[in-house]
Amino acid sequence: MEPSKVPLAGDADHLIDSTDPHHPANHICTLCRNFYNLGWVTGTGGGTSIRRGPHIFIAPSGVQKELLQPSDIFVLDYASRSYLRKRPDLKPSACTPLFLAAFDRGAGCCIHTHSQWAVLVTLLVERDASKSGAKIDDKYFEIEKIEQIKGIPKGRGNAGMMGYYDKLRVPIIENTAHEEDLTSSLEAAMGRYPDTFAVLVRRHGVYVWGDDVQKAKTQAERSISPSIPPD
Amino acid sequence: MEPSKVPLAGDADHLIDSTDPHHPANHICTLCRNFYNLGWVTGTGGGTSIRRGPHIFIAPSGVQKELLQPSDIFVLDYASRSYLRKRPDLKPSACTPLFLAAFDRGAGCCIHTHSQWAVLVTLLVERDASKSGAKIDDKYFEIEKIEQIKGIPKGRGNAGMMGYYDKLRVPIIENTAHEEDLTSSLEAAMGRYPDTFAVLVRRHGVYVWGDDVQKAKTQAERSISPSIPPD
Amino acid sequence: MEPSKVPLAGDADHLIDSTDPHHPANHICTLCRNFYNLGWVTGTGGGTSIRRGPHIFIAPSGVQKELLQPSDIFVLDYASRSYLRKRPDLKPSACTPLFLAAFDRGAGCCIHTHSQWAVLVTLLVERDASKSGAKIDDKYFEIEKIEQIKGIPKGRGNAGMMGYYDKLRVPIIENTAHEEDLTSSLEAAMGRYPDTFAVLVRRHGVYVWGDDVQKAKTQAERSISPSIPPD
Amino acid sequence: MEPSKVPLAGDADHLIDSTDPHHPANHICTLCRNFYNLGWVTGTGGGTSIRRGPHIFIAPSGVQKELLQPSDIFVLDYASRSYLRKRPDLKPSACTPLFLAAFDRGAGCCIHTHSQWAVLVTLLVERDASKSGAKIDDKYFEIEKIEQIKGIPKGRGNAGMMGYYDKLRVPIIENTAHEEDLTSSLEAAMGRYPDTFAVLVRRHGVYVWGDDVQKAKTQAERSISPSIPPD
Numbered sequence: 001m002e003p004s005k006v007p008l009a010g011d012a013d014h015l016i017d018s019t020d021p022h023h024p025a026n027h028i029c030t031l032c033r034n035f036y037n038l039g040w041v042t043g044t045g046g047g048t049s050i051r052r053g054p055h056i057f058i059a060p061s062g063v064q065k066e067l068l069q070p071s072d073i074f075v076l077d078y079a080s081r082s083y084l085r086k087r088p089d090l091k092p093s094a095c096t097p098l099f100l101a102a103f104d105r106g107a108g109c110c111i112h113t114h115s116q117w118a119v120l121v122t123l124l125v126e127r128d129a130s131k132s133g134a135k136i137d138d139k140y141f142e143i144e145k146i147e148q149i150k151g152i153p154k155g156r157g158n159a160g161m162m163g164y165y166d167k168l169r170v171p172i173i174e175n176t177a178h179e180e181d182l183t184s185s186l187e188a189a190m191g192r193y194p195d196t197f198a199v200l201v202r203r204h205g206v207y208v209w210g211d212d213v214q215k216a217k218t219q220a221e222r223s224i225s226p227s228i229p230p231d
Numbered sequence: 232m233e234p235s236k237v238p239l240a241g242d243a244d245h246l247i248d249s250t251d252p253h254h255p256a257n258h259i260c261t262l263c264r265n266f267y268n269l270g271w272v273t274g275t276g277g278g279t280s281i282r283r284g285p286h287i288f289i290a291p292s293g294v295q296k297e298l299l300q301p302s303d304i305f306v307l308d309y310a311s312r313s314y315l316r317k318r319p320d321l322k323p324s325a326c327t328p329l330f331l332a333a334f335d336r337g338a339g340c341c342i343h344t345h346s347q348w349a350v351l352v353t354l355l356v357e358r359d360a361s362k363s364g365a366k367i368d369d370k371y372f373e374i375e376k377i378e379q380i381k382g383i384p385k386g387r388g389n390a391g392m393m394g395y396y397d398k399l400r401v402p403i404i405e406n407t408a409h410e411e412d413l414t415s416s417l418e419a420a421m422g423r424y425p426d427t428f429a430v431l432v433r434r435h436g437v438y439v440w441g442d443d444v445q446k447a448k449t450q451a452e453r454s455i456s457p458s459i460p461p462d
Numbered sequence: 463m464e465p466s467k468v469p470l471a472g473d474a475d476h477l478i479d480s481t482d483p484h485h486p487a488n489h490i491c492t493l494c495r496n497f498y499n500l501g502w503v504t505g506t507g508g509g510t511s512i513r514r515g516p517h518i519f520i521a522p523s524g525v526q527k528e529l530l531q532p533s534d535i536f537v538l539d540y541a542s543r544s545y546l547r548k549r550p551d552l553k554p555s556a557c558t559p560l561f562l563a564a565f566d567r568g569a570g571c572c573i574h575t576h577s578q579w580a581v582l583v584t585l586l587v588e589r590d591a592s593k594s595g596a597k598i599d600d601k602y603f604e605i606e607k608i609e610q611i612k613g614i615p616k617g618r619g620n621a622g623m624m625g626y627y628d629k630l631r632v633p634i635i636e637n638t639a640h641e642e643d644l645t646s647s648l649e650a651a652m653g654r655y656p657d658t659f660a661v662l663v664r665r666h667g668v669y670v671w672g673d674d675v676q677k678a679k680t681q682a683e684r685s686i687s688p689s690i691p692p693d
Numbered sequence: 694m695e696p697s698k699v700p701l702a703g704d705a706d707h708l709i710d711s712t713d714p715h716h717p718a719n720h721i722c723t724l725c726r727n728f729y730n731l732g733w734v735t736g737t738g739g740g741t742s743i744r745r746g747p748h749i750f751i752a753p754s755g756v757q758k759e760l761l762q763p764s765d766i767f768v769l770d771y772a773s774r775s776y777l778r779k780r781p782d783l784k785p786s787a788c789t790p791l792f793l794a795a796f797d798r799g800a801g802c803c804i805h806t807h808s809q810w811a812v813l814v815t816l817l818v819e820r821d822a823s824k825s826g827a828k829i830d831d832k833y834f835e836i837e838k839i840e841q842i843k844g845i846p847k848g849r850g851n852a853g854m855m856g857y858y859d860k861l862r863v864p865i866i867e868n869t870a871h872e873e874d875l876t877s878s879l880e881a882a883m884g885r886y887p888d889t890f891a892v893l894v895r896r897h898g899v900y901v902w903g904d905d906v907q908k909a910k911t912q913a914e915r916s917i918s919p920s921i922p923p924d
Contacts, residue, residue: 043844043914064907114840147345147406147435151274164408164435175840177857204840204857214295221274378576378637378666382505395639395666445526452505609807609868609897613736626870626897676757683736 012085015055015075024050024057025070027213031111032059036066040113040220046205049099050109050213054078058099060090078103094179098207101187106156107209109216118206122172126202138192140169141200151222153215155195169193170223172200198223243316246286246306255281255288256301258444262342263290267297271344271451277436280330281340281444285309289330291321309334325410329438332418338440340447349437353403357433369423371400372431382453384446386426400424401454403431429454474547477517477537486512486519487532489675493573494521498528502575502682508667511561512571512675516540520561522552540565556641560669563649569671571678580668584634588664600654602631603662613684615677617657631655632685634662660685705778708748708768717743717750718763720906724804725752729759733806733913739898742792743802743906747771751792753783771796787872791900794880800902802909811899815865819895831885833862834893844915846908848888862886863916865893891916 016025031048035041047059056076059068074092075085081100086092093099095112102110121141129139143149144167152162162168171189176182182201189199197219198208208223210216247256262279266272275295281288287307290299305323306316312331317323324330326343333341352372360370374380375398383393393399402420407413413432420430428450429439439454441447478487493510497503509521518538521530536554537547543562548554555561557574564572583603591601605611606629614624624630633651638644644663651661659681660670670685672678709718724741728734740752749769752761767785768778774793779785786792788805795803814834822832836842837860845855855861864882869875875894882892890912891901901916903909 043841043911045841045844045915064911119839145406145434146350147432148274148276151276164406175838175857201840203838218274218295222276376637376665377581378663379505379507382507395637449505449526453507607868607896608812609894610736610738613738626868680736680757684738 012075013071015085016057016070016073018070022213024052024055025073025075028057028059028073029068029070031213031217032065032068035111035113038115040115041065042114045114046112047093047095048109048111049093049095049103051078051103051107055084056099056103058092058096060087061093063090095207097180097183098186101183101190102207102209105190105209106211107216108212110207110209111216111220112205112207113220114205118200119203122200122202122204125172139172140193141172142167142169144168148222151218152197153210153219155197158195169196170198170200170206171196172202175202175204243306244302246316247288247301247304249301253444255283255286256304256306259288259290259304260299260301262444262448263296263299266342266344269346271346272296273345276345277343278324278326279340279342280324280326280334282309282334282338286315287330287334289323289327291318292324294321326438328411328414329417332414332421333438333440336421336440337442338447339443341438341440342447342451343436343438344451345436349431350434353431353433353435356403370403371424372403373398373400375399379453382449383428384441384450386428389426400427401429401431401437402427403433406433406435474537475533477547478519478532478535480532484675485532486514486517487535487537490519490521490535491530491532493675493679494527494530497573497575500577502577503527504576507576508574509555509557510571510573511555511557511565513540513565513569517546518561518565520554520558522549523555525552557669559642559645560648563645563652564669564671567652567671568673569678570674572669572671573678573682574667574669575682576667580662581665584662584664584666587634601634602655603634604629604631606630610684613680614659615672615681617659620657630685631658632660632662632668633658634664637664637666705768706764708778709750709763709766711763715906716763717745717748718766718768721750721752721766722761722763724906724910725758725761728804728806731808733808734758735807738807739805740786740788741802741804742786742788742796744771744796744800748777749792749796751785751789753780754786756783788900790873790876791879794876794883795900795902798883798902799904800909801905803900803902804909804913805898805900806913807898811893812896815893815895815897818865832865833886834865835860835862837861841915844911845890846903846912848890851888862889863891863893863899864889865895868895868897 018026020026021030028048028050032041035046040046044062044064046065050057054077056078058074058076059065060072060074063072072087072090074083074087077084099110125139125141145164147164149162149166149168150164152168154160154162171193173182173185173189186199186207190196197210198206200206208216208220210219249257251257252261259279259281263272266277271277275293277296278290285308287309289305289307290296291303291305294303303318303321305314305318308315329343330341356370356372376395378395380393380397380399381395383399385391385393402424404413404416404420417430417438421427428441429437431437439447439451441450480488482488483492490510490512494503497508502508506524506526508527512519516539518540520536520538521527522534522536525534534549534552536545536549539546560574561572587601587603607626609626611624611628611630612626614630616622616624633655635644635647635651648661648669652658659672660668662668670678670682672681711719713719714723721741721743725734728739733739737755737757739758742749742751747770749771751767751769752758753765753767756765765780765783767776767780770777791805792803818832818834838857840857842855842859842861843857845861847853847855864886866875866878866882879892879900883889890903891899893899901909901913903912
């Protein structure tokens, strides 16, 4: 909880220095504080990344998300994958390659949480799979006839939102020892479910993305908030 | 989450421009922020409408309710059903015809939420109906001998509040693909249950109304807050 | 939610006019706001009363507890049972005779909530009584070997707090159609359980009292907060 | 809730008088307020202690933790175990010998809560032990394959954090009538589980410690927040 005393690379600080509350460096801090209060990101877990034009803004790894400051934020050049601003005393989020996979699909914001509801859903699907003798691989959480899915877009190739009678499938991938090792299975799930906006990670949490911050946040609330009781 | 840059129809802005926190344009914003914190309206879902004299104040559709600003509010002339103030960049709530059905019954405020407790009640009633072979049509949630119902009025023709030994029935209607298509079944339920102050919508949420904001809010808390455990 | 426009009996306003946050007229408002945030008092339900010397401070009936203002508070002369300050437009809490029963036993503060945990406990005890064929009359909630009871005093005649191996019994009384009609059974339960600091009311809530505000609040949190899972 | 009117030992007040929010006397108050809002410390239960160099900062016993003020804090000289600053009107936390056991193992901060999740875990383990005929002595809560354990250090002799496939064991000790009597069994559990950062106390709560405040808080959130559903 100690504020950082580390001097920053001065010439890159203009990238995170703004009084606009919607500037990504400020917005990530506000969102993480809100997610902490919702119980989605606790004990340094979880994170959020925002793309603005050529730049990707990323929170550091292993910090208390509710205390994040704009000066903690890393800035990555999306095209070259090189850091324009980095804190010498911190590491960028281990989720960075997973956030990039979402940005590669056109997302403007990606949210990763350890929400207990997301974890619980993966445990319930796992339990049902174990009863039926099925493998957990290629499992998904499926829900239909619930008003909340009307806030979720139909998918990349289709205009408009899902309907009440549509069926929402969110793929579940197996967790790995190291977060960055999730990248290939996350990308594979994105390939199998080209319309999905989210991927659940077994006994871990969920990645949710959207065209912009508002849509990513709305889709996160629609899919992992306690307002959707499991069917 | 971006603040609107769209210029407003200037001559109608006096309808929503007030420093009084109880002016409907301000009050709707405060209520929606509170309902968000209660988990009743998340991911752009839910909404609130207030009648003041000849005017109906309505929140827009598809926006994050906790970030609502007075400048987002639509104003409808109740008698002519024509908009006195509308945002060219937004649509009025899809609940508008349902709110109007409540105002036609004399309500001063109508609240629509996606409360998980409301959805859960409809799922429990559905499960019991399915066990007994009954149809879900014309189902209702029924409760008696619970202190909370003493905060609920007896109904349109009767003075005073329900008693502890009275039986409260809240009708449940089937959900539809489009929210506006709920109107006829909502009105039918209002017809079958002339004393009701609320209608549950299966796998969707609840509409609650009252003579004024305080009564609608009190009746919403009495019927959908977690303080009433299902019997 | 409209602030009152009713003129007050000016000569009694000094009884509720103080800048001290611990003055009872201010303290009741703070406590009720906190209890609302805890979900203990919603939809105008519940209340709090404080005794200071010869005066009893009481919230009005039927108001939203989280919006209570010091100017709403009634002041009763304890000895003569006559109101020194009353709002002509409001009624004092229907719990007043029950609060007085607690003050008659030496309490300095009495809290009444509709906590869902309190209601749930009475439903569980009722279910067990119905299984065993026993009557609900003279039922009680009993708990032992739980750290939280160490914050609860042994009772009127005994110094000190309960121990971990002590058994806490909180009597449950039957609810009545009118709150004031609970008075005689509350007093009877106080007689049967002379050491109790609380009485549960079936399908209604709980009354908790203590020597002063801090003790009543501590005992309420110890007995009805979600921090004590039913054994 | 009355602010203290007791004069303090003036020559020791410099130990708790700081405008730095990370000074232990201030930090304990902030942490306890946060823990109250999380439901971890209610009704005067629970507490936090911080070591800074030669000094141990401790909250008093029997006070409402969310209202703690820096002037309430006791300061102990770690080497001599003598109080450098004490409030004549209060007693130091009954957890003090338990906090010291953590500091003796190198901790910089120790948190004690009555979290319902911690209590629930001890009840579940007890139930399972009773079914299998095993004794509760030397019981532990065990969890593996859950992302949250990656925020927990491997233990005193090992660098780095636990992995997803590691098994986390948190010992459970039997509760005692007096909190200070837990010290010897807490120390025995620390001896049996040299890598543990936490000890659960049956039907009571949990002690969690870490190298500094941030680590103790992170480890508490990782192990007792509702974000970890029991496996």
